[in-house]
Amino acid sequence: MAYSNKVIDHYENPRNVGSLDQNDPQVGTGIVGAPECGDVMKLQIRVDEQGRVTDAKFKTFGCGSAIASSSLATEWVKGRTLEEAEQLKNTEIVKELALPPVKIHCSVLAEDAVRAAIADVRRKQETRTGVAAGAR
Amino acid sequence: MAQKLIYLDNAATTPVDPRVLEAMLPYYRENFGNSASRNHQFGWVAEEATENARKQVAAVINADPKEIVWTSGSTESNNLAILGAARMYADKGRHVVTSLIEHKAVIDPCKFLQSQGYEVTFLQPNNKGRVSVEQVREALRPDTVLVSLMFANNEIGTIHPIPEIGALCHEKGVLFHTDATQAFGKVPVDVEAMQIDLLSLSAHKIYGPKGVGALYVRRKKPRVRLEPVIYGGGHERGMRSGTLNVPGIVGFGEAARIAKEEMPAESKRLAGLRDRMWAGLSEHLTDIARNGDPQHCLPNLLNVSFLYVEGESLMMGFSDIAVSSGSACTSASLEPSYVLKNIGLGDDLAHSSIRFSMGRFTTTDEVDYTIKSVVRTVNHLRAMSPLYEMAQAGIDLSKVQWQHH
Ligand SMILES: Cc1ncc(COP(=O)(O)O)c(C=O)c1O
Numbered sequence: 176m177a178y179s180n181k182v183i184d185h186y187e188n189p190r191n192v193g194s195l196d197q198n199d200p201q202v203g204t205g206i207v208g209a210p211e212c213g214d215v216m217k218l219q220i221r222v223d224e225q226g227r228v229t230d231a232k233f234k235t236f237g238c239g240s241a242i243a244s245s246s247l248a249t250e251w252v253k254g255r256t257l258e259e260a261e262q263l264k265n266t267e268i269v270k271e272l273a274l275p276p277v278k279i280h281c282s283v284l285a286e287d288a289v290r291a292a293i294a295d296v297r298r299k300q301e302t303r304t305g306v307a308a309g310a311r
Numbered sequence: 312m313a314q315k316l317i318y319l320d321n322a323a324t325t326p327v328d329p330r331v332l333e334a335m336l337p338y339y340r341e342n343f344g345n346s347a348s349r350n351h352q353f354g355w356v357a358e359e360a361t362e363n364a365r366k367q368v369a370a371v372i373n374a375d376p377k378e379i380v381w382t383s384g385s386t387e388s389n390n391l392a393i394l395g396a397a398r399m400y401a402d403k404g405r406h407v408v409t410s411l412i413e414h415k416a417v418i419d420p421c422k423f424l425q426s427q428g429y430e431v432t433f434l435q436p437n438n439k440g441r442v443s444v445e446q447v448r449e450a451l452r453p454d455t456v457l458v459s460l461m462f463a464n465n466e467i468g469t470i471h472p473i474p475e476i477g478a479l480c481h482e483k484g485v486l487f488h489t490d491a492t493q494a495f496g497k498v499p500v501d502v503e504a505m506q507i508d509l510l511s512l513s514a515h516k517i518y519g520p521k522g523v524g525a526l527y528v529r530r531k532k533p534r535v536r537l538e539p540v541i542y543g544g545g546h547e548r549g550m551r552s553g554t555l556n557v558p559g560i561v562g563f564g565e566a567a568r569i570a571k572e573e574m575p576a577e578s579k580r581l582a583g584l585r586d587r588m589w590a591g592l593s594e595h596l597t598d599i600a601r602n603g604d605p606q607h608c609l610p611n612l613l614n615v616s617f618l619y620v621e622g623e624s625l626m627m628g629f630s631d632i633a634v635s636s637g638s639a640c641t642s643a644s645l646e647p648s649y650v651l652k653n654i655g656l657g658d659d660l661a662h663s664s665i666r667f668s669m670g671r672f673t674t675t676d677e678v679d680y681t682i683k684s685v686v687r688t689v690n691h692l693r694a695m696s697p698l699y700e701m702a703q704a705g706i707d708l709s710k711v712q713w714q715h716h
């Protein structure tokens with residue numbers, strides 16, 4: 176199977192590889208997948224007081240499409256509010272990276288990782304401000 | 312950057328040796344006859360050619376030429392051996408013994424037999440991919456008619472104790488079939504000394520053409536009979552009907568001749584390349600594991616798990632080198648290799664595995680270049696691997712609550 180140029184570019188020059196401090200109250204961490212499934216994604220976001228994503232990092236164990244999906248996701252969520260970041264759809268990733276059908280699940284994983292990171296930072300903020308979990 | 316492609320997937324298939332192609336060409340051109348045409352020169356020339364090839368192939372495995380049945384490849388040979396013997400000897404019993412790491416061309420006919428009311432024992436090899444004689448002995452029953460165990464495994468290269476298993480089967484009066492597709496031409500195979508009754512071969516793994524193979528069928532002590540899988544004009548002693556692929560068979564014969572002649576020196580050379588590859592990788596990388604049995608292994612095959620990185624992404628990093636991986640991401644089924652799973656390798660290690668298979672045209676320079684490329688890619692990927700990061704932080708990955716999906 177041939178990879179699209181965009182997948183190759185993200186693979187060779189991944190954006191935002193790295194880690195943020197998992198214990199920082201401003202940082203949300205999403206870890207999805209399992210080694211036995213052949214894919215694990217860790218995606219982290221840092222959110223400012225206004226609820227805007229100021230930084231995003233990822234580390235991925237998985238195929239080139241999974242790496243590219245998570246790399247692209249970090250690029251896209253930066254600068255967005257949590258509400259906007261939440262709108263990120265795997266189908267947009269599929270389109271941007273021209274992923275073939277067998278690689279759609281790799282983009283789903285990236286979407287899941289973003290959502291998990293958002294949920295994590297919200298949970299932290301809610302406990303901090305004393306808002307009951309689940310209340311919006 | 313225009314780097315020549317490097318082919319390290321010789322266990323999948325091999326290029327046709329120029330000498331083989333040369334030998335084949337006349338049988339597409341002037342000598343195009345049907346070897347079954349008994350009444351004219353065209354037929355005689357073709358028949359002489361297939362009979363010469365029969366001698367050449369038989370010589371590699373110490374068989375009588377009459378014991379060679381031409382087929383379309385090892386898949387067909389395995390089907391003919393397993394289905395043919397099971398049907399022919401059904402009155403004697405309906406139990407077959409094989410292993411969990413056979414090629415699909417053995418597993419699937421065995422599963423078909425199960426659906427037809429036969430019983431099949433799938434032996435579990437040890438963690439290096441080897442089945443022991445004791446395991447086979449314990450699996451044998453009064454109604455066992457066939458043991459089918461591959462000579463050498465196509466993913467990890469492990470060689471079963473074939474002579475011992477052959478002796479056991481003969482002692483117990485059970486037929487012994489071995490799929491020698493990968494071993495043929497690389498390690499000595501002797502149907503007499505090893506007491507093999509049925510043996511599958513394929514031309515395209517030994518620098519011959521694709522779509523040609525053979526089944527060795529013992530004629531004496533015991534005389535093995537098979538119910539055919541393909542019925543028709545009664546070619547090949549009735550065991551495999553169909554006009555012979557004369558040019559393909561000529562190519563197979565020539566490929567066998569070359570393999571026999573060059574094997575002693577070539578096997579040593581290949582083992583040298585394999586060991587060089589493993590030494591080079593071990594020198595520059597931590598956390599890698601060799602899969603298979605280094606003591607009982609094909610000379611040309613090296614299977615390695617690179618912990619914390621996934622196989623398909625690894626291959627993407629050296630797209631000018633052709634190898635294969637046991638990772639699910641590379642398979643249509645999205646399942647990791649059942650061979651690696653069934654030798655007890657965790658799925659995570661199966662996903663991280665790469666098979667390097669060297670061949671006649673592999674050079675030392677290519678091995679050295681490959682080592683460099685693999686090392687660079689593994690480091691590139693580990694820098695972005697969450698698993699590597701966790702392992703470095705001392706986290707036991709097997710204890711983490713993963714989110715399966
Ligand atoms: C061990 C083994 N058996 C059988 C086969 C199938 O052989 P063929 O391609 O000739 O049908 C292969 C090759 O893929 C093999 O490696």
Ligand code: FES
Pocket residue numbers: 213214236237238239240241277278280281639640
């Ligand atoms: S992570 Fe396995 S196919 Fe993408």
